[in-house]
Amino acid sequence: MQTQLRLAIALACFCISGTALAFDPAGRVVVKFHEHTQARVQPAIALRTLAPESRAVSTLANGAQVLRVEGGDADAVIARLAAHPDVQYARRDPLVRHTTVVDDPWYEDYVDVGGQWHNRVQADLYDPLGGVNAPGAWAQGAMGEGIVVGVLDTGITAHPDLDANVVAGAGYDFITDAFISGREDDTRSPGGWDTGDWTHVPPYLGQCPAGPSSWHGTHVAGTIAAVTNNGLGMAGMAYRAKLLPVRVLGHCGGYMSDVADAVTWASGGTVAGVPDNATPAEVLNISLGARSVCEPYMQDAIDGAVSRGTTVVVAAGNSNQDVMDFAPANCSNVIVVGANGFTGKRVFYSNHGAGVTVSAPGGGLYRDDKSTGSEWMPHGFIWSTFNFGMEGPEAPAFAANIGTSMAAPHVAAVVAMMQGAAPVPHAPATIATMLAETTRMFPVAIDKPIGTGIVDAGVAVEAAILGHVPLPVPMVLGLYGPAMHIYAKQAQSRHYVVDVPDGATRLTLRSYGGTGDADLYVRRGGHASPASHDVSSVRPGNNGIVVIDAPAAGELHVAVHGAKAFSGVQLRATVE
DSSP states (O other), rough: OEEEEEEEEEGGOOOOGGGGGSSTOOOOOOEEEETTHHHHSHHHHHHHHHHHEEEEEOOTTTTTTTOOOOOOOHHHHHHHHHHTTTTTEEOOOOOOOOOOOOOHHHHSOEEEEETTEEEEGGGGGGOOOSSSOOOHHHHHHOTTOOOEEEEEEOOOOTTTTTTGGBBOHHHHEEEOOOOOOOOSSSSSESSSOOOOOOOOSTTTTTTBBBOOOOOHHHHHHHHHHOOOOOSSOOTTTTTEEEEEEEEOOBBTTHHHHHHHHHHHHHHHTTTSSSSSOSSSSSSEEEEOEEEEEOOOEEEEEEEHHHHHTTEEEEEEOOOSBBGEEEEESEEEEEEEEEOTTSSBBTTTTTTTTTTOOOEOOOOOBBBOOSSSSSSSTTTEEEEEEEOOOSSSOSSSSEEEEESSHHHHHHHHHHHHHHHSSSOOOHHHHHHHHHHHHHHHHOOOOOOSSSSSSOOOOHHHHHHHHHHHHHOOOOOOOOSSOEEEEEEEEEOOEEEEEEEEOOSEEEEEEEEEOOOEEEEEEEEEESSSSSTTEEEEEEEEESEEEEESSSSEHHHHHHHEEEEEEEEEEEEEEEEO
């Protein structure tokens, strides 16, 4: 379910090197001269003697001079200045950054990735076009506190950015085939540890596509709940949640039956021969699949999990085909996640169709999320926890992957944040509705359907706390160009606000283009809707028009409402 860039970054690369940046954060000095000295009166003359390798930047309100030291030897300049009797103090000018909720360097600082320096490596968590707005959830105190997320995958490896968030006992290995598991027999085993799934050497070579160990489950787990605010590595989304690793994939894959049993066990159900799960999961992430119908035993397992209050999140798949041909994404009672890139468009590999619930960042591989071209570093990828081992586990690392496998854990994390913040837990069906209704509209045209939009953790958490979906913040509709690519399902509205200027004699609102049936509703003083509006345009199709003569200045609200589902509609406002 993923394409993996074999660029694993060791723990030794966590440190940020100032010398590798385009500027020198240690190259500025602040010096203040004592009052009633000649240097205080004529600082430029004094500095030409005391610090000739510096240049003045500014003078502070208290009279201190800010200098930029050329050549990177600020320590020597500070020492020379501090030794002079006219100098009150000479200090570094520390580099400060805007405050974020996390201090993990890979979140947005500069880090060394394969010999090149990149920042915003984890922009999938906050990018305004293609990200999931994790900071919007964190700002409401939603970090997944008290929630267990089951990761049904290859298992996980020991990792300093994961270990503290793994449940006691570390899950279970559900693989019942020794060839796949790599164990001595076909029995299941305590501990959801990933011992490797390599296939590039015998006995696996020739039995399935060859490759080194994927460490797929470790990567998925990091997106969900990497340890955060530890000054190390990555930030996890639901970083106060606990991870329940369940190994269902090994060499050459795994069996759907093992996945089904894992779903039952991880959600708190009973599986013969396996001790009951002491830490049932409120959320399951299943980033795997096969071209298959939804097998009845898989559906039974999912239905059982949902009846116990567990939300099941499934990756849509990476075949660029209709999701209904792939299980377990074609099962009922699951949240199916397609993949968008950082531009907000559907990435070329993502499965699609009416069965997809929502979208989340999965990495696009190529620059600007195109289907071919040069690799887009770092934004063509989703970065997370990893391991250096080509076969068995070795040193912990970080690496880049792409796929709907990477999109799904973003959504599983959002569900954990929602349930952790809600006054009382919501039923899985309610969670699914809230997720779908709080997505952010795709900023570009989508060639194939991949759900209602891009998951927005902040709005989803707000809905979970309120117990209902809040009215969205209206998008600004300018007077000099149309809003593009508007879409909605039946009975859903897209909300806009127009700032009518003073002196306007006429305002015209037009909707046009696309397919389906969209109506216009206009209101002053609040969100417009079919039930609450001042004027409307209700006609078949998408060609709506509202004309207001002598409109009052100020904000006017517009709703583009789905009499039936519509897509590709444009909305334009003009004034005379």
